[in-house]
Amino acid sequence: EPEVTQTPSHQVTQMGQEVILRCVPISNHLYFYWYRQILGQKVEFLVSFYNNEISEKSEIFDDQFSVERPDGSNFTLKIRSTKLEDSAMYFCASSDHPGDPLHFGNGTRLTVT
């Protein structure tokens, strides 16, 4: 079964540094998402992306965050200047159509020190 893959699985960075989290969605999917989960809490929506533009974003997704699909296979989340409170598990997901079920990657655990 096709999978969403995320790299790295774990990233440690210092406060103020930029990080890029990478995702390869399922190849024929058109809709892409980032979610995050602070340790012990629920999974929160960050942003959805379709046709090379953001279709929806949450209040969490401020100017420090950006997304990009730099080529036909990768989908990235960039955090420009990390803060301690950005420490979380970040999940990428994709779907074929907006109503279809989401398929999630295994996540990237980001630790900001």
Next chain:
Amino acid sequence: GIQVEQSPPDLILQEGANSTLRCNFSDSVNNLQWFHQNPWGQLINLFYIPSGTKQNGRLSATTVATERYSLLYISSSQTTDSGVYFCAPRGGTYKYIFGTGTRLKVLA
């Protein structure tokens, strides 16, 4: 946006017991998924169930969209069922909204 509440928040079962997890949502939805988050943090798709009832082995799910709730049934629970169960309905936008989760521990 949609508010999603799950109950109970925590559940401890003896192996072999049955349980029902509930998901209430505040508005009409077009789709709904149930996920199991295993101890390694992975989100595993269990069901895509906008309405009606589906079964997969020892698990089944029912969504009554008109009454704004969904139920997940676990029968003959096993220790490998431990983890957190999330429901995630989708309203009129692109995003699925996750509930508060039910943390399940199954004891051998």
